[in-house]
Amino acid sequence: MPSVxxxxxxxxxxxxxKLIPIADRVKAAGKKVYHxxxxxxxxxxxxxxxxAxxxxxxxxxxxxxxxxNASYRQKLVGYYKKFDIDLEPEHIMVTTGGSEAIQFMFLSCLDKGDEVIIPEPFYANYNGFAHIGDIKIKPITSTIDTGFALPDPEAFEAIIGxxxxxxxxxxxxNPTGCFYPKEALKQLASIVKKHDLxxxxxEVYREFCYDDQEFFSALNLLDIQENVVVIDSISKRYSACGARIGAIVTYNQQVRDAASRFAKLRLSPPGLAQIFAEATLDVEENYLSNVKEEYDNRRQTVYRRLQAMPGxxxxxxxxxxxCFAQFPIDDADAFCQWLLEEFELDGATxxxxxxxxxxATPGLGHNEVRIAYVLNTTDLEAAMDCLExxxxxxxxxxxxxxxALTVN
Amino acid sequence: MPSVxxxxxxxxxxxxxKLIPIADRVKAAGKKVYHxxxxxxxxxxxxxxxxAxxxxxxxxxxxxxxxxNASYRQKLVGYYKKFDIDLEPEHIMVTTGGSEAIQFMFLSCLDKGDEVIIPEPFYANYNGFAHIGDIKIKPITSTIDTGFALPDPEAFEAIIGxxxxxxxxxxxxNPTGCFYPKEALKQLASIVKKHDLxxxxxEVYREFCYDDQEFFSALNLLDIQENVVVIDSISKRYSACGARIGAIVTYNQQVRDAASRFAKLRLSPPGLAQIFAEATLDVEENYLSNVKEEYDNRRQTVYRRLQAMPGxxxxxxxxxxxCFAQFPIDDADAFCQWLLEEFELDGATxxxxxxxxxxATPGLGHNEVRIAYVLNTTDLEAAMDCLExxxxxxxxxxxxxxxALTVN
Structure with missing residues (x-):
């Protein structure tokens, strides 16, 4: 038998x-699992x-x-306009989810052995797409004492090679929930420009910025317009993760040309989902404002409950x-497994x-967990009861x- | 500006x-183009x-x-059963079109620098997926004088390294329309076994075998069951290219485990399309038999018309x-471009x-073209008038x- x-x-x-089979097993045995x-x-x-x-x-x-579809790309121009982003349809390539957009971006911009700097903790699947492309991720650590704010420019400069x-x-x-304001992006832009990166x-969570913070898109860093590639997806804002519709957005024609080669190779993004995606652009504004309000309530719930937990x-x-929280635990992998296998409160975990x-740095995160507040506040309270x-x-x-420390 | x-x-x-922009231009100028x-x-x-x-x-x-989806994979078991293929749902992984299935298969089975032997002419996008994976395609040439039959086992053995x-x-x-019978597959199986490949x-065209030839799936090469990986797609049989639903089918658990890692990385195949795909399995049998009959008529039309064209x-x-035909032309690229830009018959081309x-071998195919008989016979006749x-x-x-030579 040939080897893989x-x-x-x-x-x-x-x-x-690796926890999913365990979760499936305990659920089959009757335990309620708050995901x-x-x-x-x-x-x-x-x-x-x-x-639609x-x-x-x-x-x-x-x-x-x-x-x-041309009609969808045309209407997306209007969507981005709401964030003061001026685009033509040609600047937008529709992809099969944000995942494919990440893959196309990596393959289009980086050759084997090239490096990309990413503040950690970061969305873990970036690792996999880098692995496929034989790209090296150089992490730069952000820390909980600043609420995982963007590291200082000097820290970036120190590892640029x-x-x-x-x-x-x-x-x-994702995973920290940290919001990077305009000033942080401008600082980054000067590094990017200086080193021609x-x-x-x-930006798939751009709709969800709380406390009246105003989202500032990297596409509006006019000074480095040709350097910026934005990843987008309808998965989160329209609660449509299964549609698999995302986008690459960039003013850089060379990047678009390269990405287009990969896009042609896989022929087209999903068709039925594009009907859905185009129709989301006619959805009333209050859909998104209601969703944001709901998430904000959940955020307050998680914050309040975590604050009250000793340690x-x-x-x-x-x-x-x-939210990316630090727990008084020996090992987060073991703890999350124990939660599923050993723990229950009123039949739930x-x-x-x-x-x-x-x-990416070994040894970090062993006492931290990511909490996705994707459940309604009633379920979230019950989940927090379990956690406490x-x-x-x-x-x-x-x-x-x-x-024990509470920042922000 | 950083380089791509x-x-x-x-x-x-x-x-x-590269001909698409030209086709778009001449269509915009009023020319009818038979695709x-x-x-x-x-x-x-x-x-x-x-x-549905x-x-x-x-x-x-x-x-x-x-x-x-588990329900879709379960029902696919029944679909394959019609071809005497015995599967469990776990043997089938649903992918985003056959394209993604090819990519997962390549990445799961071959490392950088590994080689795959493919009879040429072959589906050109295999090149792109091999390129992403840094895989080398070793071509083995099939020729028009045999109707592009599978090359002899000796020819394969000669280039195995x-x-x-x-x-x-x-x-x-695809692109030749050649059907490989059971005996050809058995011959291949013995090479595969001998060299542990x-x-x-x-097999995305398995429904379309004409002249009462019986399709034989590689999954039924029981002697090399663990060596076989089959690519599938609903695009062609259900005329649903835009759905983007395909599959990898294999008895080899290691391959499934590896492919599953890539599948998890991109999270899931498109959801709405899976509803469509699952429903195709309840479509009445005569849908497929009617489609096959229609293609057979088109095949006869193309064959009859090409036979009558001198040279x-x-x-x-x-x-x-x-059908992959040989024309009395200097250069197929130039001819296809000329057809669009310079030629017309009653306003059409x-x-x-x-x-x-x-x-993959340089210099081959310069006087050959692929004809996809995807239009109804009326349009096909008109297209053949143009070509003649x-x-x-x-x-x-x-x-x-x-x-001038007509085989088969």
């Missing part, structure tokens, strides 16, 4: 993936967009253009729907993402491991 | 891709499957499992919906795929370039 590839065996998985481990919201997709799918009179599900081609940030951030920004370090995340997998009780009874509790 | 990657610039395009360049049929997708999409009451377009990990065939074939088979070498393809791009006339008036006609 090394790269197949070595492709990294998401931090919570705060994955960015899959319980919020309904816009009814009007689903109605039901109303389709398409007779032949034909290939769409590789770059996406001859093979460094790009800086990649997620704003607002690409600036990749994953837990937390902060109030400024965006997205994640909570599933979280262990922190280690979000770091679990942290008390966890045999691996280590009270002196971290100083 | 070399691999982005070097990713090969489909043979007809025989792409495998996009004019046949309607099954109405019952579209009705319209009937969906999904409220949240959530991620599906990375390997595809230490880095050869797989043989990859398309059955029935993978056998990759793209054209053709054969009767046994499967799929392609025909678009074909030039042959060169289907070969064009071959007479083409300034680059080279009558002595090939011996």
């Amino acid at each position: 590839s090394k790269r197949g065996e070595q492709t990294p998985l998401s931090p919570f993936r 705060l481990n994955i960015g899959q919201p319980d919020i309904e997709s816009p009814a009007a967009a689903m109605a 799918v039901r109303a389709t009179d398409t007779k032949i599900l034909a290939y769409s253009p590789a770059e996406g 001859p093979r460094t081609k790009a800086i990649f940030i997620t704003n607002p951030n 690409f600036l990749f920004v994953d 837990v370090t937390s902060y109030k995340p400024g965006g997205a729907f994640y 909570v599933m979280l993402s262990p922190g280690q997998g979000f770091y 009780e679990a942290l008390i009874s966890y045999p691996g509790r280590v009270d002196n491991a971290v100083e | 990657s070399k691999r982005g610039e070097q990713t090969p395009l489909s043979p007809f891709r 025989l360049n792409i495998g996009q049929p004019d046949i309607e997708s099954p109405a019952a499957a579209m009705a 999409v319209r009937a969906t009451d999904t409220k949240i377009l959530a991620y599906s499992p990375a390997e595809g 230490p880095r050869t990990k797989a043989i990859f065939i398309t059955n029935p074939n 993978f056998l990759f088979v793209d 054209v070498t053709s054969y009767k393809p046994g499967g799929a919906f392609y 025909v678009m074909l795929s030039p042959g060169q791009g289907f070969y 006339e064009a071959l007479i008036s083409y300034p680059g006609r080279v009558d002595n370039a090939v011996e």
Whole structure:
């Protein structure tokens, strides 16, 4: 029997993936599991967009253009305009989810052995796409004492080397929920310009910025317009993770030309989902404002509950729907597994993402977890009840491991 | 401005891709273009499957499992059973089109620098997926005098080297329409076994075998069951190229485990399309038999018309919906471009795929084209009228370039 590839065996998985079979098993045995481990919201997709799918009179599900349907790209121009981003349809390439957009961006901009600097903790699947492209991720550590704010420019400059081609940030951030303001982006822009790098920004959570903070897109860094490549997706804002519609947005024609080659190779993004995606652009504004308000309530709930847990370090995340908290535990992998296998409160437990997998630097994140507040506040309160009780009874509790600290 | 990657610039395009802007231009100027360049049929997708999409009451377009919906995989078992293929749902991984299946298969089975042997001419996008994975394609030339039959086992053995990990065939074939019978596959199996290789088979056209030939799946090569990886897609059989639903099918658990890592990385295949795909499995049998009969009529039309064209070498393809013909021309790229830009018959012309791009060996295919008989017979006759006339008036006609020959 021929052996599979090394790269197949070595492709990294998401931090919570190995917990899924365990979760499935305990659920089958009757335990209720509150899933705060994955960015899959319980919020309904816009009814009007689903109605557009039901109303389709398409007779032949034909290939769409590789770059996406012209009508959808045209309407996306209006969507970005709301964020003061001036685009032509040609600047937007529709992709099969944000995931494919990341892959196309990496392959289009970086050759084998090239480096991309990413503040850690970062969205763990970036590792996998870098692995496919034989790209090296150079991490730059952000820390909980600043609420995982963007590291100082000096820290970036210190690790820029001859093979460094790009800086990649997620704003607002997954997994930390940190919101990077305009000033932070401007600082980054000066580094990018000085060293002639690409600036990749994953902006899929741009709708979810709280406390009246105003989102500032990297596409509006006019001074480095040709350096910026933005990743987008409808998954989070329209609670449509399963549609698989994302986008690459860039003013840089060379990047678009390269990405277009990869897009043509896979022929087209999904067709039915493009009907849905185009219809989201006609959804009433209050859909998004209601969703944001709902997430804000959840955010307050998580923040309030974490603050009240002895030994837990937390902060109030400024965006997205994640919080990255520090627990008085020995090992986050072990703790998350124990939560599923050993713990229950009134027949329920909570599933979280262990922190280690979000770091590229070995040894970091062992006492941290990502909490995705994707459940309604009633379920979230119940999940926090579980967590509070679990942290008390966890045999691996280590009270002196971290100083209790609440920032922000 | 930072420069894009070399691999982005070097990713090969489909043979007809550079002709698309020209086709768009002449169509905008009023010329009718018969598209025989792409495998996009004019046949309607099954109405019952579209009705299932319209009937969906999904409220949240959530991620599906990375390997595809359990209900769909379960029903696919019954589909394969019709071809005497015995599978469990776990043997089937749902992918975003056959394209993604090819990419996952390559990445899962081959490391950088590994080689895959493919009979040429072959589906040109295999080049691109090999390029992404840094995989070397070793071509083995099949020729028109045998109707592009599978080369002899000795020819395969002659080019197997230490880095050869797989043989990859398309059955029935795109671009040649050649059907490989059971005996040919058995011969291949013995080579695969002897050298412990993978056998990759793209079977997306398995429904379209003509002249009462019986399709034999590589999954039924029981002697090499662990070596076989099959690529599938609903695009062609259900005229649903835009759905983007394919599959990897293999008994080899290690391959499935590796492919599953890549699948998890991109989270899930498209959700709405899976509703469509699952519903295709309830479509009445006569949908497929009618479609096959229609393609058979088109096949006869193309064959009859090509035979009557002086200087054209053709054969009767046994499967799929392609024919790869040899023309009395100097250069297929130039001819296909001339057809669009310079030629017209009653305001119309025909678009074909030039042959060169289907070969990995330089210099081959310069007087060959792929004809996709994806239009109804009325349009097909009109397209053949154009072609017949064009071959007479083409300034680059080279009558002595090939011996007029009709095989099969």
